[in-house]
Amino acid sequence: MKIAMASDHGGFELKNAIKAHLIERGFEIDDLGTNSEESVNYPEFGKKCAEYVASGKAPLGIVCCGTGIGIGIAANKVHGIRCAELVTPFMAEMAKKHNHANMVSLGGRILSIEEGIKLVDIWLDTEEEHGRHDVRVAMLDEM
Ligand code: RB5
Numbered sequence: 001m002k003i004a005m006a007s008d009h010g011g012f013e014l015k016n017a018i019k020a021h022l023i024e025r026g027f028e029i030d031d032l033g034t035n036s037e038e039s040v041n042y043p044e045f046g047k048k049c050a051e052y053v054a055s056g057k058a059p060l061g062i063v064c065c066g067t068g069i070g071i072g073i074a075a076n077k078v079h080g081i082r083c084a085e086l087v088t089p090f091m092a093e094m095a096k097k098h099n100h101a102n103m104v105s106l107g108g109r110i111l112s113i114e115e116g117i118k119l120v121d122i123w124l125d126t127e128e129e130h131g132r133h134d135v136r137v138a139m140l141d142e143m
Pocket of ligand 1: 008009011042065067070
């Protein structure tokens with residue numbers, strides 16, 4: 001499966017570590033930048049990754065910035081994107097089960113590399129729950 005990824009400078013190291021881990025797991029990664037620790041603007045990279053996912057070029061996306069907040073806000077401005085910030089294992093599980101999150105955001109300055117990788121693995125390995133959750137997710141997608 002293909003996964004789109006992007007970060008600003010604050011999430012650059014975490015993005016690269018998650019990317020290497022996912023390639024090892026057999027995923028195909030489309031890395032949309034940034035490509036160094038030089039300061040860049042997170043809205044540009046959140047938007048770029050979210051538009052990539054919304055257009056169907058990849059079914060899932062992962063974005064990283066310093067806190068995971070700004071780049072996730074940017075991603076959620078794109079119609080069709082449900083981007084959840086991952087901070088705890090429970091959030092990673094619920095983001096998929098209940099919210100059918102097609103993108104996640106993580107903070108390179110709040111998570112260790114190991115924590116970030118663990119959260120992404122939980123999100124990827126959890127199945128969506130349907131029924132009442134489909135109704136709520138459809139309401140999100142209508143907004
Ligand atoms: C960049 O310094 C920082 O503001 C950014 O990475 C992120 O934390 C924004 O939400």
